[in-house]
Amino acid sequence: MAPRMTEQPRTLYEKIWADHVVERRDDGTCLIYIDRHLVHEVTSPQAFEGLRANGRPVRRPELTLAVPDHNLPTTARVDASGARLPIEDPQSAGQLAALERNTAEFGIDYIDAVAPEQGIVHVVGPEQGFTLPGMTLVCGDSHTAAHGALGALAFGIGTSEVEHVLATQTLLLAPSKTMEVRVDGSLGFGVSAKDVVLAIIGKIGAGGGTGHVIEYTGEVIRNLSVEGRLTVSNMSIEGGARAGLIAPDAVTYAYLKGRPMAPSGSAWDHAVAYWKTLPSDAGAQYDRVVRLDATDIAPQLTWGNSPEDVVPITGHVPDPDSFDDPAKREAAARSLDYMGLTAGMRMQDIAIEHVFIGSCTNSRIEDLRAAAEVVQGRKVADRIRQALIVPGSGLVKRQAEAEGLDRIFIEAGFEWREPGCSMCLAMNPDKVPSGERCASTSNRNFVGRQGPGARTHLLSPAMAAAAAVTGRLSDVRELVGRNE
Amino acid sequence: MEPVRQVEGRAYPWGAENIDTDIIIPAHWLKTISREGLGKGAFETVRAKPGNVFDDPAYAGSPILIAGDNFGCGSSREHAAWALADMGIRAVIAPSFSDIFSGNAFKNGIVTVALPQEVIDRLMEVAKTDPIRIDLESMTVTTPFQDRFTFPLDPFRRQCLMEGLDEIGLTLAQDTAISKFEGRDQNMRPWMIPEHAGERRNESIAVEGTGRT
Ligand code: SF4
Numbered sequence: 141m142a143p144r145m146t147e148q149p150r151t152l153y154e155k156i157w158a159d160h161v162v163e164r165r166d167d168g169t170c171l172i173y174i175d176r177h178l179v180h181e182v183t184s185p186q187a188f189e190g191l192r193a194n195g196r197p198v199r200r201p202e203l204t205l206a207v208p209d210h211n212l213p214t215t216a217r218v219d220a221s222g223a224r225l226p227i228e229d230p231q232s233a234g235q236l237a238a239l240e241r242n243t244a245e246f247g248i249d250y251i252d253a254v255a256p257e258q259g260i261v262h263v264v265g266p267e268q269g270f271t272l273p274g275m276t277l278v279c280g281d282s283h284t285a286a287h288g289a290l291g292a293l294a295f296g297i298g299t300s301e302v303e304h305v306l307a308t309q310t311l312l313l314a315p316s317k318t319m320e321v322r323v324d325g326s327l328g329f330g331v332s333a334k335d336v337v338l339a340i341i342g343k344i345g346a347g348g349g350t351g352h353v354i355e356y357t358g359e360v361i362r363n364l365s366v367e368g369r370l371t372v373s374n375m376s377i378e379g380g381a382r383a384g385l386i387a388p389d390a391v392t393y394a395y396l397k398g399r400p401m402a403p404s405g406s407a408w409d410h411a412v413a414y415w416k417t418l419p420s421d422a423g424a425q426y427d428r429v430v431r432l433d434a435t436d437i438a439p440q441l442t443w444g445n446s447p448e449d450v451v452p453i454t455g456h457v458p459d460p461d462s463f464d465d466p467a468k469r470e471a472a473a474r475s476l477d478y479m480g481l482t483a484g485m486r487m488q489d490i491a492i493e494h495v496f497i498g499s500c501t502n503s504r505i506e507d508l509r510a511a512a513e514v515v516q517g518r519k520v521a522d523r524i525r526q527a528l529i530v531p532g533s534g535l536v537k538r539q540a541e542a543e544g545l546d547r548i549f550i551e552a553g554f555e556w557r558e559p560g561c562s563m564c565l566a567m568n569p570d571k572v573p574s575g576e577r578c579a580s581t582s583n584r585n586f587v588g589r590q591g592p593g594a595r596t597h598l599l600s601p602a603m604a605a606a607a608a609v610t611g612r613l614s615d616v617r618e619l620v621g622r623n624e
Numbered sequence: 625m626e627p628v629r630q631v632e633g634r635a636y637p638w639g640a641e642n643i644d645t646d647i648i649i650p651a652h653w654l655k656t657i658s659r660e661g662l663g664k665g666a667f668e669t670v671r672a673k674p675g676n677v678f679d680d681p682a683y684a685g686s687p688i689l690i691a692g693d694n695f696g697c698g699s700s701r702e703h704a705a706w707a708l709a710d711m712g713i714r715a716v717i718a719p720s721f722s723d724i725f726s727g728n729a730f731k732n733g734i735v736t737v738a739l740p741q742e743v744i745d746r747l748m749e750v751a752k753t754d755p756i757r758i759d760l761e762s763m764t765v766t767t768p769f770q771d772r773f774t775f776p777l778d779p780f781r782r783q784c785l786m787e788g789l790d791e792i793g794l795t796l797a798q799d800t801a802i803s804k805f806e807g808r809d810q811n812m813r814p815w816m817i818p819e820h821a822g823e824r825r826n827e828s829i830a831v832e833g834t835g836r837t
Pocket residue numbers: 209210260261262281283499500501560561562564565582583
């Protein structure tokens with residue numbers, strides 16, 4: 141990159157933005173170049189239909205990657221002879237077939253449902269080295285924020301925008317405000333990236349980041365692996381922020397080096413030299429700064445129907461009357477009713493029927509290792525109706541199998557599934573039945589998210605594993621010994 | 625996009641408030657692969673009740689919908705706009721709209737007309753018997769009874785609607801600027817193109833793969 145002329149210290153966000161402005165309009169909106177586009181089956185069919193109707197090609201097919209995930213059942217995809225098994229729901233099958241046809245017609249790289257690299261779009265991007273620091277990346281899915289963990293400006297878009305990016309490789313955007321979320325200190329025993337992000341959302345609120353791009357900083361974030369950083373950035377949208385960012389560093393480069401779609405040879409060196417210019421300058425100003433101290437963070441989980449409804453596992457179900465805001469009071473009362481909980485109950489006394497370890501928030505190899513450590517030598521409690529482990533990608537699945545994690549889970553009574561979005565959203569056959577309760581490592585606890593009437597508690601993989609073996613929400617710290 | 629200069633005709637005098645996108649088009653319709661045909665699912669739960677305004681023959685095929693405050697709140701699904709367009713609605717009149725919905729409506733050639741509640745009440749009266757006319761040039765809503773109400777409209781959106789410009793078409797008109805950016809960028813970030821890009825294209829599927837997976 142050319143030497144920077146500006147003296148003014150800039151944030152990571154401002155640097156990425158500036159390097160992608162194609163044109164600035166009088167009202168401040170900019171035509172922004174989009175470096176990477178991830179596509180899945182649900183939000184893309186009408187975009188391709190629009191291109192076809194107007195006779196428009198895809199401008200840069202090489203910058204787009206498609207993979208099916210939301211609709212795919214997580215049961216076996218091929219039979220013993222290797223032949224593909226049909227998908228029962230005709231509408232799901234139709235959406236999946238449309239993605240296959242559209243990517244072929246428009247010359248877009250497509251990871252097939254049975255390819256070993258298939259997985260959840262937000263797991264696949266980083267894993268393939270498709271996601272890189274300093275890039276603009278979009279996908280028709282609100283959890284695209286995840287990719288910000290690698291220092292990419294990544295956000296979810298609607299179907300018309302998917303079509304716009306396919307046709308023009310740009311988007312018309314207004315600049316966002318910036319918000320620094322700084323987490324200092326070091327994480328206590330049994331506390332993971334998921335607990336950190338739940339604590340952040342609990343603090344800023346589900347609308348706290350609206351209009352902002354969050355940059356996560358501080359010792360705790362620096363000490364997280366890329367997997368952990370992906371978990372944090374993934375949930376930015378649950379705090380209202382369209383995108384989250386973490387400055388690229390040695391951890392990022394070590395993660396990316398040698399990934400199939402990442403630069404190699406001298407191109408790698410050039411890329412790293414550029415990436416090193418990206419972290420926010422000393423003295424750069426954010427519109428808002430929020431600080432958390434990691435020593436205050438215990439394992440976290442949700443009690444209600446908003447991701448901001450967070451308490452530590454040692455806590456209690458809150459009393460709706462304890463909220464000052466009348467709207468919050470009413471929402472809390474509605475949540476307790478839907479969730480079948482009473483104010484003042486100990487979180488640890490809440491019994492569960494389902495466990496879901498998966499989703500783009502927590503389905504990477506470290507998540508499975510953390511869960512396996514808790515499960516090892518134990519059994520899923522009798523009252524649990526279904527305990528699912530759904531790896532985020534075929535590669536995660538293979539790695540876990542190579543480490544013997546699958547056997548730990550299967551022997552304990554878990555189901556070991558094929559990669560996909562699974563029970564994160566009620567779109568494929570994996571659903572939580574009405575009125576039943578699930579300890580889930582996913583990212584949304586909205587009414588009906590895991591199925592009509594389903595009750596969701598969001599928590600970390602280790603905490604979900606602890607809930608599986610005890611049959612109730614449990615403090616993982618009481619189950620596993622301290623190594624130190 | 626078809627240019628929209630006026631929308632004129634009968635209007636559904638509905639007036640319901642806080643209509644979220646799940647009411648406009650329920651979630652189970654999201655598995656479709658087409659923008660078309662969603663009209664069948666529009667207001668499904670409302671239409672399940674006998675005597676609803678949408679199945680009243682007096683208003684069949686009306687191009688205008690009159691609704692209450694905060695129309696289009698909830699999920700950002702663009703299917704809501706597609707469903708309205710598919711049932712023939714070209715304009716919605718309400719006291720206010722959710723931002724995402726009005727953005728999606730605009731992108732699909734639907735005019736969102738925001739007018740105060742007392743005007744809505746008057747238009748509801750007129751709509752029961754007579755047509756309503758929305759004019760984008762003068763930014764007015766008029767009735768056969770000399771009513772004349774002006775409404776605000778973002779100048780950019782107004783121009784796009786009136787000239788039938790779609791955002792993609794407009795951006796494509798900036799092709800030179802985009803190409804210039806790409807040329808500059810190729811020098812600065814030659815490593816930007818993904819390695820092995822293009823190796824997963826599967827042209828054969830287009831011919832014989834239909835309906836697989
Ligand atoms: S796992 Fe859940 S949040 Fe992630 S992409 Fe799939 S449906 Fe969306």
